Amino acid sequence: PVTDGSRELHSLCAQLEFLLQFDLKEKRSFFGQRKDYWDFLCQGLARCRQEHEGIHFVTSLDKLKTPVGRGRAFLRYCLVHRQLAESLQLCLLDPESLCEWYYARSPFLSPRWRAEILGSLYELDCVTFHLAL
Numbered sequence: 001p002v003t004d005g006s007r008e009l010h011s012l013c014a015q016l017e018f019l020l021q022f023d024l025k026e027k028r029s030f031f032g033q034r035k036d037y038w039d040f041l042c043q044g045l046a047r048c049r050q051e052h053e054g055i056h057f058v059t060s061l062d063k064l065k066t067p068v069g070r071g072r073a074f075l076r077y078c079l080v081h082r083q084l085a086e087s088l089q090l091c092l093l094d095p096e097s098l099c100e101w102y103y104a105r106s107p108f109l110s111p112r113w114r115a116e117i118l119g120s121l122y123e124l125d126c127v128t129f130h131l132a133l
Helices: 007-021 037-048 053-059 067-080 084-091 095-101 111-126
Strands: none
Touching: 007 037, 007 067, 037 053, 037 067, 037 084, 037 095, 053 067, 067 084, 084 111
């Protein structure tokens, strides 16, 4: 199993975060806080499901104060529970939402790149992750 001490884990998480932040439009909340990929994931999953267990888990963690911290915790939760590909795919279903959150260079706006990314993430479902949540 992959654990917190794994170098590959840190590289994987950094690459996932890079993909989710690449060409992300700058958005701000009502109170002026910068939105990040965490907000994109929350909005995308809220549209598709009643409530995602990962979103509920992350929002229950009082120590997490920033969208980036919440996003990182969500990625780890999804890796442990083998839900990353499915969760991201649900967020990528709505082309209007993608255009609302990402500029044209985002790989998520390209059907070919999106399929390749999701295919790779689905391959991670057979990997066991033992991470501290």
